[in-house]
Amino acid sequence: MVLMLVRPSMISDLKKINFTGGNFIYSMWLGYQKEPAMVRLLNFARERDMEYHYMHTSGHAPLQTLKKLVDALQPKEVIPIHTFYPNEYHALGIKVKCLNDGDIYLG
Incomplete structure (x- = not known):
């Protein structure tokens, strides 16, 4: 099992890893999901059959x-x-x- 903390700017790095499946945990304000960079990251996760989970946290x-x-x-x-x-x-x-x-x- 691997746990990675990533940001939208890291998609190019993630594309170098050939993987599918897993869990995508989104833990930021939901409004950020409308930003183009975050849309790309969410699409990337969907394309790789990652299961989406929303769990907001701060601090x-x-x-x-x-x-x-x-x-x-x-x-x-x-x-x-x-x-x-x-x-x-x-x-x-x-x-x-x-x-x-x-x-x-x-x-």
Whole structure:
């Protein structure tokens, strides 16, 4: 299982990955779905038979919440993004891979 956080600007990267199926979780204001870039991302997900789910959220998840996510998904490793404290992720009890902006990760 793979969990990816993406933005509409990342469609070209996603097209390089040959995949179908999976879940598409949309967690932003519904009004953004009318913007052309988001329409393209939603169409991309539909074309790849991804199941759409709407779950609005805001703010940043505390470490305890991330621990619940890790426990539920049981990933092999976690890559912290959009955080000032990536080293705190080691408290999750799982392998953590910290990347710098622009780093390429091939898993």
